[in-house]
Amino acid sequence: MSLTLNEELQLLKESADGFFAEKSPVSDLRDLRDREDEVGYRADLWQDMAEMGFVGILLPEEAGGADFGYVGAGLVAEAMGRQLTASPFLAHSVVAASLLKALGDEDRLGALAAGDELYTVAIDEGPRFDLAGTKMTATQAGGGYTLSGLKTFVPDGHVADHILVVARTSGTAGETDGLSVFQVDKGAKGLIADRTIMADSRNWAKLSFNATPATLVGTLDGAYSAVERATDLANTVIAAELLGIAEECLTRTTDYLKERQQFGVTIGTFQALQHRASHLFCEIALTRSAVLKALQTADEGGPVGWFAALAKARAIKSAELATNEAIQMHGGIGMTDEYDIGFYIKRARPLAHLYGDYNVQADRFAALSGY
Amino acid sequence: MSLTLNEELQLLKESADGFFAEKSPVSDLRDLRDREDEVGYRADLWQDMAEMGFVGILLPEEAGGADFGYVGAGLVAEAMGRQLTASPFLAHSVVAASLLKALGDEDRLGALAAGDELYTVAIDEGPRFDLAGTKMTATQAGGGYTLSGLKTFVPDGHVADHILVVARTSGTAGETDGLSVFQVDKGAKGLIADRTIMADSRNWAKLSFNATPATLVGTLDGAYSAVERATDLANTVIAAELLGIAEECLTRTTDYLKERQQFGVTIGTFQALQHRASHLFCEIALTRSAVLKALQTADEGGPVGWFAALAKARAIKSAELATNEAIQMHGGIGMTDEYDIGFYIKRARPLAHLYGDYNVQADRFAALSGY
Amino acid sequence: MSLDEFRAEVRDWLEVNCPASMRTPMASFDEACWGGRHFEFASDDQRLWLERAGEKGYTVPTWPKEYGGGGLSKDEAKILAEEMKRINARPPLVSFGIWMLGPALLKFGSHEQKLEHIPKIARGDIRWCQGYSEPGAGSDLASLRTKAEDKGDHWLVNGQKVWTSYADKSDWIFCLVRTEPDAPKHEGISFLLFDMESAGVSTKPIKLISGYSPFCETFFDDVTVPKGQLVGERGKGWTIAKYLLTHERKMIGDIGAPTPLSQLAREKLGTEGGQLEDAMLRSEIARHEIDAAAFMFTVQRATDEAKAGASLGAFSSALKYVGTELNKDRHEKLLKIHGSEAFEWEGQFSRDGAVAKDWLRTKANSIEGGTSEVQLNIISKRILELPDR
C-alpha cells in the first residue's frame, strides 16, 4: 500500500487542520486552564466535531460514523496535537470505540457516534501501564457484578457518562487470562471520580469504586487481547497527536529563529542552531512515515502491535526532542507562562506515558521482533 | 584525597609524555605494521622503558620496581595512548603485575620488574569477557597439572615467555568458585600460539593448549576475586590509555579545524563544528576526572570495582565519540591510510573491548551501586 | 593559633551557638535564610543563628574582618566548613550579596563602598538582586539599553530589566546601565548600585511554565541615584559583569550531589534479584549516573586544582554546560521513574506537582546565567582557541 494520502484523506487533513486552527487555537486551552473550567473541554467544540464527523470517525456509516479509519483518526489527532485541543476525542472516539469494536459490541456504537454520552476506558491502577498486572477484581453479586478498587490516569474520567473498566474475573495479577471489561455509569453507587489536575491542564481522573454495580461487556475472562488491541490502536493515534506536537514545535521554533535578533543578526543564521533544527526536521520526517504506516496497518485489520510500538516509540522520541529544543531555542521567553510554547512540553510527556512510554514500546517492539 | 597530581607525579607525566612523543610516535606503529614485524613491538623501546622505570612502575622498590602506583601507570598509559605506542606494557607491567600481586605471589615480581622475560594473562575463551563463565579445566597429572582448550584475545600471547592462565579446578561454568591461575611457559608441550592480526595492528593471540604442563600460581580454587581485582585494576589503566587516545584525537582535530580552509574560510569558524568540538572537550574533561579518581582509588588498596567500571565506561564513551568526530571532521583525508588519525579509531575499539565493553561496565556499575 | 586549636575553638563555638533545629537538612533553598529588610524568619532559631553567625563573620568566613567578614584563611575556612558539615549545620545565610556582589565589591569597589555595603551583606541586613538581563537582549547581554544619564550630582536611570531573581523581595539592586550611549556596546556600560525603594522603581513577577515566579520584570522610571554609587570606573562595568558571570556559571553548574536516581528508582519500582526489574530503565539510569558521577568528580577536580592555585577560567563554562544539561536529563529520568504520578500539578499527595514543576524548572538551567550555546562558544574560543568568524 502506498505510504501517501489519497485524495479523500488529503481533503480530510485540510479540513481538520483548518477546523482546529480556527475553532480551538492554543488560547482555548489556556482559557480552560485559567478559568479552572470544571468540564475541562468546550462542549460547543465537541458538538461541532460531531457535526464534522470527527466524533464517530472510526465507526461504520451504518452506526452513524464517518468511517475514515485510523488514518483519518490520525489526521484529526495530528491537527489537535498542533493546536493542543482539549477534547474527549481520544478517550471516547478512539480508545472506547476501538475497545467496543474489538470486543465485538455493536450495540453501543450508535451512542458513541453521536457523542452525546461520553465513554472512556479505565485500565491503569498504578503509575505505569501494566495490563496483565490488573488486580481489581469483579465480584459476582445477584445477577450482575460489582467492582471495588482504584483506577488511575483515566482520561476524561470525571466527565464520562460511561466508563469501560478492565477488571479481573479469574486468575491473578501478572496473568493475561481472566480479564473482563465492565461498564460503570456515571453516578453509580460507590463510584467516586476525583479529577486530577495534571501538567497538561487536560482531563484526567482517579476513579475509586466501592461495591459499584457494573455490567459485563463482551465475553467473560477473555478480554486481554481485545484490550491490548484497543491500546495498540490508541497508541497509533496517540503517536499521531505527538507527531502534531513535534511538528508544531518545529514550525514555531524555525519561525522564531527567522525573527529573533541577537548580536546584531537573526539567530537563525547560527549554524549550530541550523544543524539542530535540520536534525529535528529529519527526526520528525522519520516519525511521520512510521506513524502513517502504523495507521494504515491498523486499517488493514491484521496484527498491529509491532507497528504501533514502532510509531509510538518514534513519536515519543521526536516529541521529546522537539519540545526540549523548542524551549531551549526560544530562550527565556519560552520559559514564561505567557508564551504558548511551554504548553506543548506539558502535554507531550503525559500523552507519551499513556498506554506505555518509550521503554515500554521499545521492549514490546523487541519482543515482537523476536528478541 | 585531592584530585590533582602532586609534584612527583607531575614530573612523571612530563617525562612520560616527552619520552613517548620522542621515542615512539605513531609512525612507529605504522612501521611495525607495514614491515609485518613478527615481534610486534620494538625491543629497544621496551629496554628504554625498563630503564625509565615504566616496566616495573607498579612494583615496590624492593622488587626493583619504581613504585609509582596506578596513578603513575595511568600517566604512562595515557602518554602511550596519545602516541599509540605498541608495547607489552599493558599485558606485562599492568595485568600480570596486578594479578601476581593480587595472588600474593612475591617470587615472580623481580623478573617482572626487569622485563627481560615477558608475562601475559589469558582469560577470555570466546568473543566476550566472562570470567565466571571460564570452562577450561585443569587436570591433575602426576605432581602437577595439565591444561587443554582454547584462550582467545590474549595480549602479547605469542611473544610472552610466561602465560598466566585462568582455568577451572572445580565447579562449572557460571560459578565464581573453583577458578585457579596457572603458569604455562613458552614452548611448553602442546601449546600453540597463533598470532591474530587485528584492526589495531597490535599483538593479540589465540592460544591452544593440549595437555600442556602448567604450574599452579597462588592457592587452589579461590582465584576469582584476585583475577577480578586484576582486571578491575587493568581497566583503570586501559581507561587512561583510552583517555590519551580521546585527547589526542581532540587535539589533532582542533589543529585541523584551525588550518583547513573551505568556502574561503577556516572551517574552525563554523559554529556547528565549534559546538561539537566544545562538547567533546567537556566529555573528555569528565572522563579525565573519573579516570584519575579510579587510579587514586586503586592506589588506596580498597575495593575498586565501582570506580573502575565508571572510569572505563566514561573512557570508552569519550574515545568512541572522539575517534568518530575526528574522522568526520577531517573529512576525506581522515579516511586515507596515509593519514594517521585512522590508527586511533582502530586501537580504541579493541582496547575498549578488553575486559568488558561499555555495556559490561555499565551493568557492573549499576550492580555495584545496588540496582 | 594552630589549625588544630582553631578547629577545637570552632567546634566549641558551634556547639554553643548553632541551634538544634538549624542542624537538620533543608528540603530546598526556599527554606534557607535569605535575610533583608522584609525577611520573615521561619523560626526564632533561624533568626538567632543568623545573628550569631553574622556577628562572627561566619556568614562570609574569608572576607576581611574590617568589613564584617570572618577574616579566616583558606585553611581555617575549610575547617569551619568541615565542622559545620559534621553537625549538618545549615548555612546561616544565603544571598546574591554573598555569592556575587560581595566578591565584586571586594575586587572593584572603593573603600567607602566596601564599608557601606559589605557588613550589611555579612549580617543579612540587606538583600540584593542582580539587574543584568533586558527584554530582547538575551544571550547578547551587552546590548543592554537601560540608561543612566549624568545629571551632574546624580545619575538618572530609565529602562527595564527582566529575569531579575527575587526583585520583588530584594532591598537593593546591582545593575548594569549604559552611561556612554555613543561608545561601542561593551564600552559604555557601568555598574550601579541603588535602593529598590527609590522612587520610580517597580517590579512585576513573571509566571513561568513551571508555575513558579522566582523572576521579575523590573522597571526604572526616572530613578535618581547618587553619584557615589557607581562601582569601579565609569564605562568599565562590563569587566565587572564578566567577572561575576564566571562566578555565577560556577555556582549554577555546581549542582552538588542530589539523591541518586537509582535510589529513587529502587524505592519507587522495586528490584528483583537486586536489579531494577525494568531493564531498559536500569540501562538508562546507569548511563545517566555514570555521567553524573564523573561530573561530580570533575567539580571536585576543578575545586582541588583551584585550591592548588590553578585558575578555573573558562572551564567554568564547561562545568555550567555539563552540569545544567545533566540536571535536565536527570529530571527527564525522574519523570520516567515516577510514571503518571509525575504529571500531577495540584494536590497535596504530589506536593502540588513538585516533580513536574521541578522538571520544568530545570529547562531554564541551560538558558539562565548564559545559555548552553554561549558556554560552548566560550569553550570554543577561550579553551580550544578556534578562530572567530
Added chain:
Amino acid sequence: MSLDEFRAEVRDWLEVNCPASMRTPMASFDEACWGGRHFEFASDDQRLWLERAGEKGYTVPTWPKEYGGGGLSKDEAKILAEEMKRINARPPLVSFGIWMLGPALLKFGSHEQKLEHIPKIARGDIRWCQGYSEPGAGSDLASLRTKAEDKGDHWLVNGQKVWTSYADKSDWIFCLVRTEPDAPKHEGISFLLFDMESAGVSTKPIKLISGYSPFCETFFDDVTVPKGQLVGERGKGWTIAKYLLTHERKMIGDIGAPTPLSQLAREKLGTEGGQLEDAMLRSEIARHEIDAAAFMFTVQRATDEAKAGASLGAFSSALKYVGTELNKDRHEKLLKIHGSEAFEWEGQFSRDGAVAKDWLRTKANSIEGGTSEVQLNIISKRILELPDR
C-alpha cells in the same frame, strides 16, 4: 499490450534468458557486473546475462529505445523489477553510467552525444567514472581548479582529481573542469567527457583506513579533448553537477534493508526466554532498529510520493543524512555483537577482517557524496528556509 500481457511476456523472457546462477543473491557489490573494456567476467553466465539484458535494453528499462534503452513505461518497468525480484535475478549490470551519467546525458546532452554514449552504457561496453572532487576542495566542490583551456579545435585539460571511484578500472570519465577562469566560482565550470586512455591521464589508487582502495587520485597532464565532448552549455556545468549530486545523495542514502541486527545478535549471542540475554545490548539494538525501520518506511514514503508526482527535492539530503548516520551506527552495534572477533583484520575465519573493514568503510558514508554537515546546511536553507549569514 496490456500490463498483464506484458507481465506474462517478461516472465517468459526471464525464464528463458536469465541463467540459473544469476538467480542467486550477491554477497556484495564486488560480485556485480560492472562492464567495460577490461571487465573480467566471473562466469560465462554473467557475460551471457549482460548480453541478453543489454540487447533488450533491460539494463536501463525506462531509457528511450532509440538510445538502446528498454523504452518501458514506469508501470512496465515496475513489473520488470517485480518479476526479476520474484526469481531473485541479479541486476545484469551496475555502473556509474547507469546511475549518473546516463540520466545527465538524457537531460542535458545533445542528440549526437546520446547516440554516441548511451547505447554503450546500456550494453556495458564502456565503464564510466566521475571526476568531481579535487585535493583541498572537499565539501566546497565548486572551488575546483582542474582547467580546460580552449585551444580552438580542442580543450587542453590539466589538473588533478581525487576520490575518483574505480578510476583505475574505468574507460571514460565525466569530469568537472574550469573553462572560464575569471568567472565567479560556480559559473566557470563545464562538464566534459573523455577517454581515460587519452595521453596524459594517469591514476593512483588511495589506500583507505579500511584497507580497501575503491578510490583513486587521477592526474591530467596536457590531455587533449575534442570540442564536441562538452555536455550542455559551456560554463553551466554546475547545473549538471548539482542535478547529479541529488541523484547520488538519494542512492547513497538508500541503504536498502540489511539483515536486522537483532537476527545477527540472536544467532551470535543466543536468547533466554526468547529475549537476548544481554539486556543492555537488547535495549541498544531495539533503539537502533526502531529508527532503522522508520527510515525504511521513510524511503518508501518518499518513493511513493515521488511516484504520485511530488518532487523529492532537498528531501534527498534528509535521506542521505539519516541513512548514512544510521548505517554508521549499525556497524558500531555490529562490533558489539561480534565482540573481539569483530576486530580481526587477517585470516580466513574472519573473511580477512570483513566486520572491521566494513565498519571502517561506513565512516566514509557521511563524508562522500556531500558530508552530513553539507546535507544539514541544505535542509536548513532549502527546507526550513533559515536565513543565510
